[in-house]
Amino acid sequence: MxxxxxxxxxxxxxxxxxxxxxxxxxxxxxxxxxxxxxxxxxxxxxxxxxxxxxxxxxxxxxxxxxxxxxxxxxxxxxxxxxxxxxxxxxxxxxxxxxxxxxxxxxxxxxxxxxxxxxxxxxxxxxxxxxxxxxxxxxxxxxxxxxxxxxxxxxxxxxxxxxxxxxxxxxxxxxxxxxxxxxxxxxxxxxxxxxxxxxxxxxYPEIIVGDATRGRAATFKHPDLEWRKRLDEIQQSQLERRDESGPRNGFSVNHVLSRPMKGAKASLLPAVHTQHAQENSVTLEEIDGVEAFVQNLEKIELPTQLVAVLADPLLQKLLLLRPDAEGFSRVSNWVTACMSDVASGDADINLLLDMIDVIHAYTINTRVFSPVLSTFFRFLFTIWNGSDKRDLVLETLSYAPLKDFKESYTSLFQPLENAILNNTPESQLSLLKFYTLLLRRWTIILLSEEDLDSAPVEAVTALNVHVKKLALTLTQTSPKISTYLSILDFYDANVAMVSEPKLLKHVEITIPHAFVVYILHFSYSLVVVSRLCGLLAAYKRGWEMLMTQVPPLRGLTLHERQQISTFNGCLMDICNCLWRGRAFITTDLNAQGCRIPRSLEPKLNGYLRKIDSSMPLASVFGLSYSPVFGLQAISCLREMEEEEILKGELHARHAGPVTQNSLIQLGHKGGLVLSWNAYRAGVLRHLEAKGLPGVPELLYKTMKNLMKEKQ
Known part of the structure; x- marks a missing residue:
């Protein structure tokens, strides 16, 4: 207003x-x-x-x-x-x-x-x-x-x-x-x-004496009458939501039938059975799971089977008692609706209304029939790419696992052409769709008993395709939310790498090296932690392939080409976080985070203006890093607090912590702590805070830490 x-x-x-x-x-x-x-x-x-x-x-x-x-x-x-x-x-x-x-x-x-x-x-x-x-x-x-x-x-x-x-x-x-x-x-x-x-x-052992013996508030609810009225309002809202949907999943939903927009104003029919036999049972009579199970073989199919698109009970019936004629009728109805739009008898609003129905049908039945591929290809020719985008993408995520080139040409490429409009938002929507798709395909492969004949190459092709999309997004939308979405995709990817059954058939595909470095140098602790956890999971996958006896399988050419890149990423991250050797290229496998060599003098010059005693190679370690600095000093403060309670600490560390500063602190009556013990404490602190990625990667990669962990 x-x-x-x-x-x-x-x-x-x-x-x-x-x-x-x-x-x-x-x-x-x-x-x-x-x-x-x-x-x-x-x-x-x-x-x-x-x-x-x-x-x-x-x-x-x-x-x-x-x-x-x-x-x-x-x-x-x-x-x-x-x-x-x-x-x-x-x-x-x-x-x-x-x-x-x-x-x-x-x-x-x-x-x-x-x-x-x-x-x-x-x-x-x-x-x-x-x-x-x-x-x-x-x-x-x-x-x-x-x-x-x-x-x-x-x-x-x-x-x-x-x-x-x-x-x-x-x-x-x-x-x-x-x-x-x-x-x-x-x-x-x-x-x-x-x-x-x-x-x-x-902490009863700390708070003692007369401190808690005085008169204390009991913290009762401030207004019980107010709470009673609030509960009534909440209950009323809950009942109103229940009345707007079916009573339960095992009764006919009589309110799902609704008009659809368009010149013909066609109507999705409700479940109704005509000409029922004397010894048969209609779906309208079913009112619970027991009645449904007891009468499964006797239930008469309704007159208009297209109601399966909207009624959950009819969907369950056709899943347990597949009926070719029923699915044929659904296909015919969808085809007729597309013909109405193509001929001008209805407008695109009819197709947009159908998306709601098809979406509900697909997520309930987990069935993506061939006619839906035809429907979406037709929709993409006239769709603006934004109306009901989330419903379209979630529905398409149930697309069957088959040859990726065929799926891409017939369905995914038309989708990309319809959605992409040179904005990061459209690219991000596409990335989230491919993440959903990869998760569905993982579930399909895990449920397969024999993977030798399954089209597992589609997974590798999808990973290679999204690899470019993820790299593009780091340039067009360099935000934390974007980085987390990229990590969501690779979390779905690494779920396959972690399953020996799938790893035996699916190739390992790592993120682009530049994506790894961009995420590593982000200013989000969550992003860096998740990235490190992801790389640790990939490392376990490589080890399963290369060290397990008997081997799961041999490395493919595609995988051999990635090994040096992957090892370089691991070495560079460990050099930054643990070894104080950021951007070094002389170590085995190190790639210097792939920054141009001409950039190092400029970074050194900038750093000297801030603190001449601070070496560039160490500023990305646990103590100085802008991402980990707070956690590192918080860990040290907790250690000092424990010593204060014992009465054995006479000096505090000003921070940030270095190997020399710890030695000097011990001489002044401060915390007596070795450099390795301090860093190990920071790793434990990160784990306790729900950020296990960095400790996991370092324990998996650094040999001296491996021994300490064991």
Missing amino acids: SSPTHGDEPSRNDDSLDALLGDLETASKLPAKRRQVSVKPTVERTASALYDKGAAPDELARFVDLLTSGPPRNHLDQASLGALIRSLYPAGKVDDETVLKVIGALGHGQLKPALPLQSLLLRWLVMVYHLLQNPGILGQAYGVLFNLLDTAALRPQLCHLLALVTRRKHVKPFRIQAILALSRQTGNDPPLVGLLRVFKNY
């Missing part, structure tokens, strides 16, 4: 939540003196509408935007905003973005809401905690919330929320000390004592 000018009145004739919210958004932009009507009636009607039905996720996001805006951008009075917060019942899940907006509105500042409103927002988070789509999001913001405890107006609600969120990993010595100090300052404030008791549950 467009915003009115200063003299306009907000809409008063529409009590839908969307319209009321629009009125509030408009009113919030005007000071009270410039409004021609009072905003309070609108607030009351909005609160009533929220009480009746709750706020859908998109409406909830708009409400949170409104409620978290500070005074310069929001001229609604505190009483109105408070009433809205108290009535903010979510009708669905609360997503991460909504939670982060609330957290971002906390604290002091001119752009922040007033502290009483912040207190209400925290109380609201406590009451909807069980509805968070991702409860872990609050754990990620734990430090932000904890640092607000010194704000007295927020402390009771903050302590309650932190008590819900706190896990062992959040209980740190410095936080214990901070709460103890704050508790002493506030005269053993009950909420703080209650939070401290939660901490004590994890």
Whole structure:
């Protein structure tokens, strides 16, 4: 809805939540003196509408935007905003973005809401905690919330929320000390004592004495009546969703029949059986799995078998009792629809409506019949490449495993021509499609008893084809999300490499070397960790082929050509991370990360301007790397915290850690730690953080680490 000018009145004739919210958004932009009507009636009607039905996720996001805006951008009075917060019942899940907006509105500042409103927002988070789509999001913001405890107006609600969120990993010595100090300052404030008791549950040997003996908050639910109404709204939404679909997968779905757009306005029929025999059973009579199983052989096929495209029960019946005539009728119906569009009797909207039906049919039956290939080839000639793209790609991912050249010419190339429009988004959609396709083909091959006659060459051809696409994407869309999508594809690829049954027949195809180096030098810890884990899995695959006795099979020419490239990638990554020899080319197999030699003096010159004592070959190691530096120093801090608790540490390391700095630190009364022990500790720290890729690769590649691991 467009915003009115200063003299306009907000809409008063529409009590839908969307319209009321629009009125509030408009009113919030005007000071009270410039409004021609009072905003309070609108607030009351909005609160009533929220009480009746709750706020859908998109409406909830708009409400949170409104409620978290500070005074310069929001001229609604505190009483109105408070009433809205108290009535903010979510009708669905609360997503991460909504939670982060609330957290971002906390604290002091001119752009922040007033502290009483912040207190209400925290109380609201406590009451909807069980509805968070991702409860872990609050754990990620734990430090932000904890640092607000010194704000007295927020402390009771903050302590309650932190008590819900706190896990062992959040209980740190410095936080214990901070709460103890704050508790002493506030005269053993009950909420703080209650939070401290939660901490004590994890470390009773540390928190001792009188710290937790005072009066403590019990952290009860803030408003049980509010929670009761919220549960009613949630239950109502759940029942409404159930009524919009079939009762269960073993009963006829009478609501799936729906009109389709086009000149003829053709109709997908519902399941209906005419001329049933006396001793037969119709599908309409089946109401559960027991009835379906007991009468499987007696069930009469419905009159119009094209209903199989929409009805799950009929799909199950035709899977267990295949009927050639039934599938023929489906093919004829799809062909007739295409003929209507080709002749001009219907427009492309008919085909777009058919996509919904065909998609549901395909994912339920796992059958991609030949007529669907014809249908999609025809669609691609008139499709804009964006309408219902996700449904089209997911349906096509069930394409059968056969000769890749044939599949590419008849289906995948027309798809690429229709989708690709010189944008990274279209390339990324194509990559995600090929990832789905590879996963489906893996499942097909794993289910085959005899792979000698299976068209396994199609998998190698697909990998070679996507290799170029992945390299292109690193240039057109150098973003973390793109890198993760590339890794998704190669995760699907390495799943085959990890299966001896498949490795015996499928060639190993590694990513392009430039893709490996680009991902390795990305600024995402997750990307680098996943890449290293991927390379470790590939290394296991090579070892299975080359060292297993008896051998699975011999290496193909294609695989022999990749070995030196793969070994070079491994050596370069180990040189960067572990050996302090980045960009070296003199080592066996090392390729210097394939950077131009002319670039090294420029990098050295840049580095000397920052720190003349920092060698270029070492800046990508665990201590100095911008990706691993935080994890490395966090690991060292944890080691130091353990020594502090024992009372045996007299000096801390300033960081970053080097071999010489550790020696000097030990002489000054700091942590006594060898260089190798420190780096091994960092690897263990990464594993504990759910980032096992780098340790896995290094333990798999570095001989001295292999011995230590054993």
